[in-house]
Every structure is written in C-alpha cells, then in structure tokens.
Amino acid sequence: MPSKKPAQPVQSGLFGASLSCPDIDNLPLIVEPQGSIEVLAPGSVYQPLLLSPRQDDIDVGPGKLDEHEEAFVRDLIRRLYPAGNHPKSDKTPLKWGNKEIWLKRNIEKRDESFRLRVDDSDWFYPDFIVWIVDYETRTQIFGFVDPKGLTVGAGGGWSDYKIVSTLFMPHVVERQLAASGQKVEFEGAEWTFRVRGVLVSTSSFTNLTAQAKFNLNDDEGKLVAPTEADFKRGRIVFQKTDTSYIDDVLQLLTEDSAVDHLLSLSALLFDNSAYFTPSGELEHDLALRHDENTQTESEFVAALMRDYLKLDSKGVHGSWASKNRRRQLMDYAAEGKWGFGGEKVSDIRDHPAPCEELWSRKQKTEKG
Structure with missing residues (x-):
C-alpha cells in the first residue's frame, strides 16, 4: 500500500492570510x-x-x-x-x-x-x-x-x-x-x-x-x-x-467667514516682509495684540479664537475684546498716562472706537 506524501506547506501570505488582488x-x-x-x-x-x-x-x-x-x-x-x-x-x-x-x-x-x-x-x-x-x-x-x-x-x-x-x-x-x-x-x-x-x-x-x-x-x-x-x-x-x-x-x-478674514489679517501681521496699517476696530485690536505679543503663533491664534469665535446677542464678533480694550482705556480717567493727563470717565467710557483710540495713544507714546 503506497504511503501518503506529506502535505505541501501553504504560504499564508505576508500579512498573515492569503490575499487576492482582483482586477x-x-x-x-x-x-x-x-x-x-x-x-x-x-x-x-x-x-x-x-x-x-x-x-x-x-x-x-x-x-x-x-x-x-x-x-x-x-x-x-x-x-x-x-x-x-x-x-x-x-x-x-x-x-x-x-x-x-x-x-x-x-x-x-x-x-x-x-x-x-x-x-x-x-x-x-x-x-x-x-x-x-x-x-x-x-x-x-x-x-x-x-x-x-x-x-x-x-x-x-x-x-x-x-x-x-x-x-x-x-x-x-x-x-x-x-x-x-x-x-x-x-x-x-x-x-x-x-x-x-x-x-x-x-x-x-x-x-x-x-x-x-x-x-x-x-x-x-x-x-x-x-x-x-x-x-x-x-x-x-x-x-x-x-x-x-x-x-x-x-x-x-x-466659503470664508469673518473669522477667516481675521486669520488672514493675522497671517499678514506675522509676515515680516509686509506692512500693515490697521483700519477699524477689529484690525486695531489685532495690531494691539501683535504689538503686545510675547506668544507663539499657536498661542496667538488660540487667544484670538477664545475672544472672537462666539457671537454676542447682536451677532457681533469680539464684544469681549472691545470691552477689555475699553477697560484699558479707562485707566486714563484715573491717572494721567503718557502725558495725556487725567480725563473724565464718561469721555472714555462712551468712546465709539476704544481699540483704535488705545492703539493711537500707544503709538504716540512709542514715538515720543
């Protein structure tokens, strides 16, 4: 009676199992x-x-x-x-x-x-x-x-x-x-x-x-x-x-949003070869942030998102950022700074453009 030949080994594939590659x-x-x-x-x-x-x-x-x-x-x-x-x-x-x-x-x-x-x-x-x-x-x-x-x-x-x-x-x-x-x-x-x-x-x-x-x-x-x-x-x-x-x-x-526009301006600010002249409250707040910036770009963007992503009840971005700038501007009512002297609280509290005003005063101080 003929003896059985041992079964030939079957290669299971490089990945552990036989794989086919169909057309x-x-x-x-x-x-x-x-x-x-x-x-x-x-x-x-x-x-x-x-x-x-x-x-x-x-x-x-x-x-x-x-x-x-x-x-x-x-x-x-x-x-x-x-x-x-x-x-x-x-x-x-x-x-x-x-x-x-x-x-x-x-x-x-x-x-x-x-x-x-x-x-x-x-x-x-x-x-x-x-x-x-x-x-x-x-x-x-x-x-x-x-x-x-x-x-x-x-x-x-x-x-x-x-x-x-x-x-x-x-x-x-x-x-x-x-x-x-x-x-x-x-x-x-x-x-x-x-x-x-x-x-x-x-x-x-x-x-x-x-x-x-x-x-x-x-x-x-x-x-x-x-x-x-x-x-x-x-x-x-x-x-x-x-x-x-x-x-x-x-x-x-x-489609871009107002936040994307903000980020595009931020890229311009961080471009050392470009010149940025702010216009309007949003751009002046950005310019202030950049001048004050001791953060990395990631930290700068994160702070921007925390202040600008959420809309207020009127659908406006950055309400808290504007209020915060107004608070900084209010310091002038309490004490004379940078040669401007004391000012009335009401004059600053009701200022229509606190970011632009604060930026302007800081620019005058730096030039002085």
Whole structure:
C-alpha cells in the first residue's frame, strides 16, 4: 500500500492570510464594500482605497482607512449622489453642482504628501486632499479634511498644532505662494488658487464641549462651552450618523467667514516682509495684540479664537475684546498716562472706537 506524501506547506501570505488582488474593475465600491479590503472610490485620484480588515491576523497598507475615514469617503459620495448614480469609472471626478471634486488619500510621513507645520510643532498630515475645481469662477481649492478624535487628538485645544494648522496656516501658505510669484494657469487662463481645511471631529459634540480646553469667552469675559456653530466657525464639524455634515465640510472649504478674514489679517501681521496699517476696530485690536505679543503663533491664534469665535446677542464678533480694550482705556480717567493727563470717565467710557483710540495713544507714546 503506497504511503501518503506529506502535505505541501501553504504560504499564508505576508500579512498573515492569503490575499487576492482582483482586477480593479471588479472591485466593489466603497459605498457597498461587501467586507472587502480593497475598494473603488469614485472621484479618488488613486485606486483602490484600502480599508481596515475585520480580521486581526491581516494587516494592509500603506494608507488604510479606519472606520471614521471610510465613513467620510462614503458619506461624501452618498451626499453628492443620494440617488446612487455616482460615477463608476476610476478616472471621473465627483460632481457638486457645476464644480468637480477629486479626492486623494494623504499618507502620513511620505515625502510627496501634503503637510503643514506651525511654530516648532510636529508636521500635520491631514488624511484627505479634497481638490475642488470651479470652472465658472476659475477657482481651484486645495482643500484638506482630517477626521479626528479631538478629545484626545487635540490635547492643546485651540492652540493644538492640528487645529492651528487648519485655521491659520492656509492663509500663511497663500501669502507665501503670492510672494513667490507662483500662479496657477489652466487651459491658457490664470486661476485663483486657495487652500482651506476642515477637521471632522469623530468625538461627539457632548464629549468635546466637556473639555475646558475648548472654552470661549462670552461678551462678559466669562469662559463658557462652545456651541456647535462656534465649533463650525473654528473649522470643526462633527461626523454624524447621516450625511448632513458633508454640507458643512464643503461650505467651509469654499466659503470664508469673518473669522477667516481675521486669520488672514493675522497671517499678514506675522509676515515680516509686509506692512500693515490697521483700519477699524477689529484690525486695531489685532495690531494691539501683535504689538503686545510675547506668544507663539499657536498661542496667538488660540487667544484670538477664545475672544472672537462666539457671537454676542447682536451677532457681533469680539464684544469681549472691545470691552477689555475699553477697560484699558479707562485707566486714563484715573491717572494721567503718557502725558495725556487725567480725563473724565464718561469721555472714555462712551468712546465709539476704544481699540483704535488705545492703539493711537500707544503709538504716540512709542514715538515720543
């Protein structure tokens, strides 16, 4: 009777299990992944995207998506194509009205990946590039989106380097591009190029508002928890179980707010090669902050957010900042300073432009 031959060893694969790499055209779409590790994502520059496997003995990379990152891509596609009629080709952009959207996975710590840095912080590699092309206005928006658990992932609150990189650094980058004379041309025409970012909090609104590091000053200078609208003005939106938050993400990438204008002016102030002449109360408060500044850029931005993100009952930004400047100006009523002599309380208390007046007096003192 012939003896049995020993069974040939079976290679289980480099990642702990046998993996197949089907033709890209046969991969499932990310909107219905069917448990697959490799999926097609409409509008993605590179295919396939890799999902985190459900089995503990399998690992994939680089750039695999965790469950929140996967949800963001799926929610973006479903929000833009609620009827399910999204493009199937891997070389077709997503459509948002008349705009085109291309999506790219941004892999951390690769030389070719997009990254930002503020002060001497670590490099911030946002998870996704969301490139929006608007042919009507000839505008290209280099957007970046990072789904992140901010309860732990943003330990510094408003001064955390990921948050400051999202809020402030796009304005710095735009100034650097303009100063270098770089222009974006496409199809023989010059285009506007913008950089904007959004953090998608995978931590719940309830958990984040419980963190004192995100508290804001109300119009009386009292620290209070931010509302969801306050977070949105700070370029933080919350990932929801439905796709509605995608509207906020796209709006923030394409439309600037008064807070963004404030941050753009701050980038100008920190640009040593630029000259800044303030106009109006807001700009004079910024100039005062910059002249008084002994902080890092991150700390400067954080203090600005604490004073300006929350609106007062009239829908005005920075009420507490203005009141605080008025209090500083009131010192002149109690004692003569810088050669101006004593002044009536009522004359200063009712001054229509306390920030501008305080800045003007300080300038005269410095010149004197």
